[in-house]
Amino acid sequence: MRSQDNREGLRTLPHNPVECGYFYARDALKGEALWHFKAGGAIMASPVVIGPRVYFGAIDGFLYALDRSTGDLVWKLACGDPIHATPVFASGRLYIWTRNGRLHAIE
Numbered sequence: 001m002r003s004q005d006n007r008e009g010l011r012t013l014p015h016n017p018v019e020c021g022y023f024y025a026r027d028a029l030k031g032e033a034l035w036h037f038k039a040g041g042a043i044m045a046s047p048v049v050i051g052p053r054v055y056f057g058a059i060d061g062f063l064y065a066l067d068r069s070t071g072d073l074v075w076k077l078a079c080g081d082p083i084h085a086t087p088v089f090a091s092g093r094l095y096i097w098t099r100n101g102r103l104h105a106i107e
Helices: none
Strands: 022-026 033-038 048-050 053-057 062-067 073-078 088-090 093-097 103-106
Touching (some): 022 053
Antiparallel strands (some): 022 033, 053 062, 093 103
């Protein structure tokens, strides 16, 4: 993506990276980029972090599981419809709603 100058002279990206499917991990103290991952569609909700994994859904209909340290794809699961909700972890399962109203439970 090319950056553009706005009228205040700040460098901006022409599109929101999350809306383009990019997931970025940053160091919480230093703010430095650690890694990034390109999903197959826009990411419309927050991720959930459980142990060594980061989970999030995208509008491409996949639930993604990434390695928390490296950003490598561990697995992705086709849920059949766009995902606009944050995954929820409870009772040893990961739950995700899709736009068509289906609730998926993953062990």
